Amino acid sequence: MYWDQLTSPQVDALDRNIPVILPVSATEQHGAHLPLATDRLIGEHFCRQLNAQLSGQVLILPSVGIGCSEHHKDFAGSLSVQHQTFLQQLSDIADCVLGYGFKNILILNSHGGNQAIGQSFVEIYGYRHPQLNLAIATWWRIAAEALQELNESGPGGAGHAGEFETSLMLLIAPDLVQLDQIQPKANVPTLEWAEGDMLTGPRVGLYRRMKEMTPIGVYGDPSAGTVEKGKKITDIVVQALKQVLLDMSQLSQ
Ligand SMILES: [Zn+2]
Numbered sequence: 001m002y003w004d005q006l007t008s009p010q011v012d013a014l015d016r017n018i019p020v021i022l023p024v025s026a027t028e029q030h031g032a033h034l035p036l037a038t039d040r041l042i043g044e045h046f047c048r049q050l051n052a053q054l055s056g057q058v059l060i061l062p063s064v065g066i067g068c069s070e071h072h073k074d075f076a077g078s079l080s081v082q083h084q085t086f087l088q089q090l091s092d093i094a095d096c097v098l099g100y101g102f103k104n105i106l107i108l109n110s111h112g113g114n115q116a117i118g119q120s121f122v123e124i125y126g127y128r129h130p131q132l133n134l135a136i137a138t139w140w141r142i143a144a145e146a147l148q149e150l151n152e153s154g155p156g157g158a159g160h161a162g163e164f165e166t167s168l169m170l171l172i173a174p175d176l177v178q179l180d181q182i183q184p185k186a187n188v189p190t191l192e193w194a195e196g197d198m199l200t201g202p203r204v205g206l207y208r209r210m211k212e213m214t215p216i217g218v219y220g221d222p223s224a225g226t227v228e229k230g231k232k233i234t235d236i237v238v239q240a241l242k243q244v245l246l247d248m249s250q251l252s253q
Pocket residue numbers: 030038039110111160161165
């Protein structure tokens with residue numbers, strides 16, 4: 001169920017143990033071949049699958065579609081809010097959901113720049129509201145081992161706008177993928193301990209703006225993206241998310 005498609009009395013009639021998903025994403029550059037909405041469309045795609053498979057057992061909030069993307073602003077079109085703003089927005093939304101008595105909130109994140117501040121939110125807000133089950137899942141972390149088996153482009157290939165995001169977008173919104181704009185991998189090497197991608201994060205978090213990581217705004221290898229892989233990624237991620245949601249609703253009973 002979608003929160004904003006119900007009436008107020010319908011929301012009021014719901015079992016408060018139902019898990020509530022808050023999708024958080026970004027509006028930012030994804031190179032020359034993917035649209036600015038990529039992260040939001042991917043997050044909403046997983047939500048649609050969850051809604052179809054868990055009908056009536058999950059409640060999906062409207063997306064927070066602008067996240068922490070300062071490091072992308074060298075590329076036109078990227079929108080960003082400050083970390084403090086993002087934290088405040090999540091807190092205000094959670095206050096509403098908690099205020100109506102819901103007991104389980106899963107933040108579903110589809111943007112790298114939201115990971116650290118999202119985790120901070122869970123720690124700050126969770127500590128202050130012990131009656132709430134609060135969790136954050138970032139889609140490429142939730143089943144990283146299984147996703148690793150789909151990786152064909154090797155280390156550094158499944159990064160921003162790379163193999164995995166391109167596969168998902170070919171599945172979700174092929175009309176928005178500019179196939180003729182796909183360029184060869186252009187990752188700028190850095191110190192060995194700071195190398196990483198979505199699947200194998202770096203051992204040390206060295207700050208680099210996106211333009212320093214890649215002159216074309218793509219970190220990884222989009223040419224390895226396929227619709228088939230997009231379907232497999234979807235199955236793996238949705239299966240893992242389903243388990244988390246079902247487990248969360250058990251926690252509060
Ligand atoms: Zn992305």
